[in-house]
Amino acid sequence: MSFVVNGNAVPGPADPRVSLLDHLRETLHLTGTKKGCNQGACGACTVLVDGERILSCLALAVQYDGREITTIEGLAETAALHPLQAAFIEHDGFQCGYCTPGQICSAIGMAAEARRGVPSHVSADLAADVILTRDEIQERMSGNLCRCGAHNGIIDAIQATMAPAPTAETSAELAA
């Protein structure tokens, strides 16, 4: 079996017990994806599979035959930073940096869920289009723990990148 990680075809694990997280970290040496609890409680291991966020510690690597996986190392299309990575620096959305790759991958998956209209616990109308208010972002990111207490900066960075405040231009478009 093989799957694609950050655009490269890579081999699957030799041992079927290996989680996707351990395969990434220990075999492929992609250590940007972090292990915080190894039981799906902290979100530090979040990666994107075909654009959807998953907890790689709860996923067996063998389940992902043929799937396309994106990790923190593969987010930026060039050597430059992904806009959300840059926003995390600008808004000081981290301190120790350990939960950061999971927060960033999770936020990208979260924004895609919102675009697909997936409601959350705080959505007032389950059928309406999702507007990523601060509350919506906070609720949808609550599976990613941070202990240093960078929560405000993380939400600021996500809001600035994924749900920017209306500019004069976009407001005019909306009005029209």
Added chain:
Amino acid sequence: MSIIDTAKQAAQGLMQGAIEKLVPLAPDSWIPGGRPDPLIAHKHGLIGTPVSRRDGALKVKGEAGFAAEFRFDDMAYAALAYATIPRGRITAIDSAAADAAPGVVLVMTHLNAPRMNTPGVFGSSPTAVGPADLPILQDDRIHWNGQPIACVLAETQEQADHAASLLGFTYDAEPSTTSLEGAKANGREPGLFMGQPLHNRIGDADAALATAPHVVDQVYRTPRHNHNPIEPHAATIAWIDGALVIHDASQMVTAQAQTIGEIFDLEPDKVRLTSPYVGGGFGCKGLWDHQIIGAAAAKLAGRPVRITLSREGVYRVVGGRSLTEQRVAIGATAEGRFDALVHTGLSIMTPHNNMPEPFILGTRAAYACPNISLQVDIARMNMLANTFMRAPGEAVGTFALECAVDELAVDLGIDPVELRILNEPDKDPTSGLAFSSRHIVEAWRNGADHFGWADRSVEPATRRDGEWQIGMGCATGTYPYYRMPGAQARITLTRDGDAVRALIEVAAAEMGMGTSTTTAIVGAERLGLSLDQVEVGYGDSSIPGAIMAGGSQQTAAIGAAVIAAHNALVAELLKLAGNDSPLAGLSADTVGSEDAGLAKIDDPTQRESYASILTRAQRDSVTVTAAAAQPLELMHWSMHSHSAIFCEVRVNAVTGETRVSRILGSFDCGRILNPKTAKSQFRGGIIMGLGMALMEETQFDERNGRIMNPSLAEYHIPVHLDVPEIDVIWTDIADPHTPMGAHGIGEIGITGVAAAVANAVYNATGKRVRDLPITLDKLL
């Protein structure tokens, strides 16, 4: 803890006491900080401008290498097995299945582990940072439920974990104490913290309390807490040519290397410990059993080892904050002036460590009062050694004290902000020392103004929005200014043509506080260079000196060491400058750095650039190392940081759920060096305080001493939806007696927060919760 150790501690305390009697009497100018740091007068330089973290790009790209991400060739993976009884002996070990399991390299127990010295328990010597005075895998004894009793090495983590699960142990259990009542019944002892008694008595508080017209007298309880950094403890370890190399996650790189050297009988230069990135610490990233077991297993197997604790393993091996029971009694006059202040109580520790949770520390300098009685007693329990957790003492002590002040304000009918300001002391009420810098009234006024405190409903349980009851509360936070001895800095100035660069190296740790960035800011300002000309080295025991990221002292310790190294650099450059320099004949104390060179302080036109000095001396670089002055300032002034915390809560009248809707911290912490990272530090502390107030508790099974919620699923910490936008403001008034005029700010944020929340909950509901955390069952 043996009697000898206790006596040694008491002797150290006496010596300390003698110095403390002399230092307060010395003239200010003899004391470090007696003359203000010249950088305090630099008003428009780099200091105080917001700077993004220098390691930011590495961290957001996942390229910062943490302890479990180093690799050695032929490395084996470790898994631990943990005892399931609180006290007794191992009578038999069945390791046949584990030995035969696929991939297993080694099963190590006390029967085959290499002989090692017992670590020195933290504080028993200047270099000792061991978790307890217990031998590790050297005998059959069990001292706590969860103690590591075996280590399996295998080719992969999966193989090691599986093999460890196959180990069987037979125990002979012995009587143990695992309940609070049992520990109390065994007897109390007076607590000693860093060799000093946790006891103060001024006047006669009991007599004053008996006659005071207004009295509050209550007991407050705080549970065990765990630090829960998101990075679990890990170390990657190799023995290379008889030397031990450990890539660790450490808040105390040098001291840890020294203690490990003592355990394995190694000369100090035969242990190298690096810790370039630490994934959160809060007091727990120190030396615990796992690094020692990992090094022993690597030695026995003859292979490098990666040892990573599982999340449950962190709870079994790494201690947390201990529980407290605190009595606070305040007697006041009709006008609200304190006449009696009693803060006494109990904390729990083990027979083998010495860390009474020192909850009276913040009370010592809090309020003017002629009659004060403070005392921490301890009782002992068979459990994992407890340790420092963010603001040890003050985090839980301010909960009790500041709730009691709020209760007194209600009784007196005085606004709680005004009551605090009314009792503001003009000197330290227990030591009698002058304050180095105290602008707490300004912090209160600014905070009340920003928060809109005037809108508070004085009568509790009177504001409501549907089923939500709304209330406001406030509390004072406090944390001392510390600076520990032992810090050194090495500065290397390098010339490449006309360009110069500086490398500043300190044996410090970066856990996300922003230390590497702040050190570069301060270093550039001090050396008269731009930020991009300065590089900072840290997190490596091969750098001279020892600096601990603890006690919020790292910034001050680095600051003082860099002052000393800069003085040495100026002297060295003047020597190199020689007789042909415009600076010829000047003494080092009349010369300072500016604009990439040296200049006469009172006539900056008399100057020469670093590049020019080095070129004429035909040197490409110059390196100096110097040690910081002894921290005598701590005995000459009463030195503290302060905060005023304001909070608004919404408590659901149906479910009892509490949500914090607004919170503001108004800080008085000297001069702020980097507002961007400082704000994050303050907010981080406040958020941990919200957790302490509303949800955090390490649940301990009193029947058998086992922690019952060893996971991030069952130990609740604040998540994104629990954290409102946190407002942070500061006085930014420099402390004239500290390097840069700054104070450390890593711990003050958590202090006062739990009290502010509890006081707001009272204002919202009329219910006093004196037993943390404030869970919904306590409000129904």
